[in-house]
Amino acid sequence: MKAKGSILVVDDEEIVRDSLARWLEEDGYQVDTAPDGQAALAKLAAQAYAILLVDLKMPGIDGLQVLAQARTLQPDAAIIIMTAYATVDTAVQAMKQGAYDYLVKPFEPEELSLMVGKLTNTQALRRENVLLRKALKRQCEFKDLVSKSPKMEAVFELARTAAKSNSTVLILGGSGTGKELLARAIHAESLRREGPFVGVSCAALTESLLESELFGHEKGAFTGAVGSARGKFEIAAGGTLFLDEIGDISPKLQLDLLRVLDAREFRRVGGSQVIKTDARIIAATNRDLKKLVDSGSFREDLYYRLNVIPVTLPPLRERKEDIPLLAEHFLAQFRTEMRKPLESLSGEALEMLMAYDWPGNVRELRNVLERGAVLARGPILTPLGLELGPPTLPPGAPTDTPDSLREVERRHIEVTLKQHNWNITRAAKALGIDRVTLYNKIKRYQIREDE
Amino acid sequence: MAGEGTILLEWMGEAPMEGDLLERVRQQVETTFAIPTRVAAVNGSPADSLDPRRGQHSSTRILRWILTTLPPGVAKVLGITDVDLCIPVLTFVFGEAQVDGPAAVVSTARLRLTYDGRPASARLVEARLLKECLHELGHTFGLVHCPDVTCVMSRSNSVLDVDQKRAGFCRDCRQRLRALTEERDDP
Numbered sequence: 001m002k003a004k005g006s007i008l009v010v011d012d013e014e015i016v017r018d019s020l021a022r023w024l025e026e027d028g029y030q031v032d033t034a035p036d037g038q039a040a041l042a043k044l045a046a047q048a049y050a051i052l053l054v055d056l057k058m059p060g061i062d063g064l065q066v067l068a069q070a071r072t073l074q075p076d077a078a079i080i081i082m083t084a085y086a087t088v089d090t091a092v093q094a095m096k097q098g099a100y101d102y103l104v105k106p107f108e109p110e111e112l113s114l115m116v117g118k119l120t121n122t123q124a125l126r127r128e129n130v131l132l133r134k135a136l137k138r139q140c141e142f143k144d145l146v147s148k149s150p151k152m153e154a155v156f157e158l159a160r161t162a163a164k165s166n167s168t169v170l171i172l173g174g175s176g177t178g179k180e181l182l183a184r185a186i187h188a189e190s191l192r193r194e195g196p197f198v199g200v201s202c203a204a205l206t207e208s209l210l211e212s213e214l215f216g217h218e219k220g221a222f223t224g225a226v227g228s229a230r231g232k233f234e235i236a237a238g239g240t241l242f243l244d245e246i247g248d249i250s251p252k253l254q255l256d257l258l259r260v261l262d263a264r265e266f267r268r269v270g271g272s273q274v275i276k277t278d279a280r281i282i283a284a285t286n287r288d289l290k291k292l293v294d295s296g297s298f299r300e301d302l303y304y305r306l307n308v309i310p311v312t313l314p315p316l317r318e319r320k321e322d323i324p325l326l327a328e329h330f331l332a333q334f335r336t337e338m339r340k341p342l343e344s345l346s347g348e349a350l351e352m353l354m355a356y357d358w359p360g361n362v363r364e365l366r367n368v369l370e371r372g373a374v375l376a377r378g379p380i381l382t383p384l385g386l387e388l389g390p391p392t393l394p395p396g397a398p399t400d401t402p403d404s405l406r407e408v409e410r411r412h413i414e415v416t417l418k419q420h421n422w423n424i425t426r427a428a429k430a431l432g433i434d435r436v437t438l439y440n441k442i443k444r445y446q447i448r449e450d451e
Numbered sequence: 452m453a454g455e456g457t458i459l460l461e462w463m464g465e466a467p468m469e470g471d472l473l474e475r476v477r478q479q480v481e482t483t484f485a486i487p488t489r490v491a492a493v494n495g496s497p498a499d500s501l502d503p504r505r506g507q508h509s510s511t512r513i514l515r516w517i518l519t520t521l522p523p524g525v526a527k528v529l530g531i532t533d534v535d536l537c538i539p540v541l542t543f544v545f546g547e548a549q550v551d552g553p554a555a556v557v558s559t560a561r562l563r564l565t566y567d568g569r570p571a572s573a574r575l576v577e578a579r580l581l582k583e584c585l586h587e588l589g590h591t592f593g594l595v596h597c598p599d600v601t602c603v604m605s606r607s608n609s610v611l612d613v614d615q616k617r618a619g620f621c622r623d624c625r626q627r628l629r630a631l632t633e634e635r636d637d638p
Contacts, residue, residue, distance in 0.1 A: 019511040019538035025550045027606065028595035082540060106505075106542045110608035 005050035005120060006030040010040040010066060011082070012058045020053065023109075027116070037061025044073045050123055051116065056083040056090055056102075064094055071098050078119050143185035145178055146329045149319035155182070155311055162309045163189035168261070170246075170306045171284040173313030176363030179284040180244060182313060187240040192280055195239030198232045202253075203245035211253060212269050215260075221270025233266060236279035246306065247287035247298060258302045281306070288432070316358040316365060323353050323365065330366050331381070334373040343379035349386055356388050359419050359430065364389065389419060410445040413438070422449050456526030458488040458588065461517070464533035464559070468492050472573075473531070476581050479618065483585055484592075486526065493530070495520070502537070510536040510547035510556050517554045527591045529584055530556040545583055545607055548590035551631075555587035566611055579613045589620070593631040597624050 007029045011017050017033040024031045032049070034040035037060055040052075052070055056063035067079055078100040083091045091102035101115060141147075142156040162169050163186045171179045180199065187197045205213055208222065216231030232241055249257070260266045261281065265274050283306045292298035316322070327345055335342045345353070349372075358364055368386055375385040413431065420426040428438040441447075460477055462468040473490045481488035497516035500508040517530045536558040537543050545562070548555030562579040565571050571579075585603045597604035600612070602621035607613045620628060 013539065015509065015511055016539045019509070019547070020540055022511070022547060022549065023538060023541070023544070026548065026590055026596055103540070105540050106537065107540060108608070109541050109544060112541065113606055113608055 004028045004030075005123070006032060006047070007051045007053060007116075008032050008034060008040065008043060008049045009053045010034045010037070010058070010063070011053075011055040012036055013055075016055070023112075024116070027113075029116075037063075037066045040066050041069050041073070044070055044077075048074060049077050051119055052077050052079045054079060054081055056081050056087055056094065064090065064097065067094055067097055067099055076123075078123065080115065080119075142182075143188050144181050145185055146325055147319065147322045148325055149314075149322050151314045151319055152322065155313060158309070158311055159186050160189060162186055162311065164191075165309075166280050168281045168283070168306055168308045170289075170308070170310045171282065171313065172289070172310060173284075173286060174315050174361055175286045176361030177286075177313040177315060178362050179286075179313060180242065182311065183240070183242045183282040183284060186282060187242075187280075190240070190280070192239050196236055197240050197242065198236040198279075199242040199244060200232050201244045203248035207250045207253060210249065211256065214253075215256070215266050215268055216271075217269035218271040221268070225270065228268065228271075231266075231268065233260065233277045233279055234275060237277065239279060241279040241281055243281065243283040245285055246283040247285035247289055247292055251297075251299070254299045254302050258299060258305060261302075261305045287429075316361045320354055324350060326362060326365055327353065327369060330369045331373065334370060338373060340373065340376065341379045342373055342376060342381065345381045346383070349381050349383045352383050352386060352388070357415075359389065406445075409441070410447065413441055413445065414447050417442075417447065417449075456486075456524050458484060458486050459522065459525045459528045460488065460490045460584070461493045461528055461530045462490065463493040463496060463513075463530045466533050472577055472580070475577060476584055479581050480584055480588065483619070484588065493520075501534075505537060506535070507537040507543065508532070508534045509538065510544050510558075511538055513556045514547055514549065514554055517556065521553060526553065527588055528554050529588055529591075530554070531559065531580075531584070532556065533559050535560040545613070546587045548587040550590050550595060551593040552591055555591050557583045557587050561610060562613065564610065566609065571610075575614075578618060579610065581618050582613055582616060583607075585618060585620075589624070589628065592628055594620075594624055594628060597621060599623070 004027070007024055009017050009020050009024070009031060010033070011020070012035055014035070017035065021031040021033050032043060032047070034043050036058055040054070041061065052066075054063045054066050063081055063083075067081065070077060070079055079098070081091050081094045081099045081102040082105055083102055084105050088104060091099075091104075094102060100119065103111060103115070142159060145152070145156070147153065147156070159182060169183075169186060171182055173179050183199075184197055187193060200210070200213060202210060212221070212225075212229070212231065214231050214233055216229050216234055217225050218228045219225060256266075260277065264278070265276050267274060289298055289303055289307070293300050293303045327350065331342050331344065334340065353365070353368075360367070368388060369381070371387060372381045372385040413427075416430050417427045420430060424435055424438055428435045431438065458480060460473060460480065462473060470490075477488050477490050497513050500512040500516070502509060513530060513532065513536070517528055521528060535543060536546065536556070538547070543561065544558075546555060546557035557580070559576065559580055562583065563571055563576050582603050586607070589604050594604050596606045599605060599621045600615055601617050602624055603616055603619055604621070604624045605612070605616050607616070
């Protein structure tokens with residue numbers, strides 16, 4: 001029959017060790033004994049035990065010292081201290097040092113049975129809990145991305161499959177949805193993980209700077225090019241090149257990029273030597289590339305070259321069930337980074353986060369929580385420290401559901417305009433309509449900016 | 452469930468041996484284990500088993516003494532005593548056995564009392580003694596405690612626990628006992 005678990009009995013009296021060992025063996029435990037603290041520590045260093053029964057008073061290394069060492073050597077083992085009446089105070093001290101419990105000798109057989117039985121059950125449950133948590137974590141995480149929403153699980157699944165290939169991946173999603181994190185995760189899961197991950201934000205640079213950034217340049221290629229430099233395509237050799245905000249590149253660069261993707265070779269700016277590239281391309285954008293193609297501002301051939309494996313990251317408002325999980329994930333990060341005893345959000349705070357629309361997506365959630373964590377005075381984050389963006393409903397607006405579709409549209413436009421500080425271009429983009437349409441609607445609904 | 456040798460029920464109490472009681476227990480033990488079983492009174496007793504401070508005897512020391520006086524041809528010896536037994540860290544024990552070993556000891560002292568300390572009837576004492584004998588001998592055959600509280604191999608921490616269980620093994624323990632004895636007969 002399989003033994004239930006192993007117990008180490010530490011006592012300087014041989015008769016105690018022998019009798020207690022036999023008593024526990026009758027229960028089906030595997031029992032080991034040690035005559036003193038020294039021998040106990042040697043055994044603890046060599047073998048794992050579920051439970052330690054340790055006599056408090058022993059010559060040399062006493063029970064408290066064994067307890068202290070055991071907490072380091074085997075933090076999962078439960079320690080029961082055995083003591084005589086005269087040393088109950090010390091046993092209480094032992095409890096404070098992390099002993100599971102103590103027994104005053106001689107104790108009732110029932111007391112020992114119950115304590116050991118309860119401990120064994122607790123340990124079994126704890127082991128089960130750890131296994132379940134691990135399984136759940138695997139299910140909810142893809143590298144640094146956390147989610148339990150079916151939409152995101154489908155994204156993770158697709159990304160895992162994509163990671164195994166060398167094909168170009170196009171990541172679509174609003175700002176703050178985690179496009180770069182997903183790109184990094186795909187890289188980390190791929191066979192190229194040992195190679196470099198090189199990221200470029202295409203919107204941040206002018207056309208000529210971006211060209212030089214991507215392809216490198218030779219000395220004297222342009223004013224200020226005092227030496228030659230490698231471009232991101234060269235640096236990313238054997239690894240992954242992440243082209244963020246690909247929807248913002250100029251027509252000339254679109255053509256250059258198309259050539260590189262086709263021929264897998266390029267020339268540095270001002271150079272004549274053809275350089276081969278094997279970098280894997282992951283592109284991302286928060287813009288609707290298909291619409292850009294339709295309007296003629298993005299090359300169709302490049303679109304199809306990039307759109308080999310498209311992955312769309314849903315906005316946070318479409319996966320609100322992830323908010324508690326993400327909050328826990330970020331709080332755990334801040335707990336370590338800030339060394340603050342942050343535990344959780346209050347119910348009210350979580351309700352508030354769940355009610356919000358998150359135009360800035362996961363990044364906005366992280367920023368809100370970071371601010372809350374910095375300001376938090378205790379382990380629980382309350383609504384006081386959490387400052388959300390503009391309210392989802394204008395002040396004074398009725399909170400009941402509006403009746404007509406027109407009213408819903410009017411309110412939604414009003415809210416979106418406020419969120420973007422009445423920046424028409426950005427609000428129109430967020431609403432998925434063009435500026436003229438938005439102006440017409442503002443006029444029709446007579447929406448006015450607050451004083 | 453044959454096995455070599457016999458089971459010896461050894462009376463080692465301070466009072467004279469109760470022949471009738473032990474004979475009835477012997478018959479049941481023999482039937483249960485299907486091994487020839489006999490009763491004998493012991494000569495001598497362990498000198499160091501009494502703890503004068505507690506007025507109880509150490510079951511472990513008695514067990515050690517039994518092991519030094521094992522008669523030849525005997526597979527299992529169960530010492531039966533009327534003194535109260537204990538081990539140093541526990542207030543009392545009903546008995547003690549070597550799991551998968553040749554010896555065990557059991558005491559009638561607490562079996563003779565009801566839960567509130569009054570004398571128990573002769574029939575109740577006999578039933579309890581039989582259960583504890585089967586229990587300790589079960590250990591010597593390699594069985595450990597059973598979670599089924601009605602099985603004779605369940606742990607008894609009080610006479611109430613003893614009264615709750617049957618004078619027999621549950622199906623699992625019976626199967627395990629058969630497997631263990633077959634393993635021994637045919638290693």
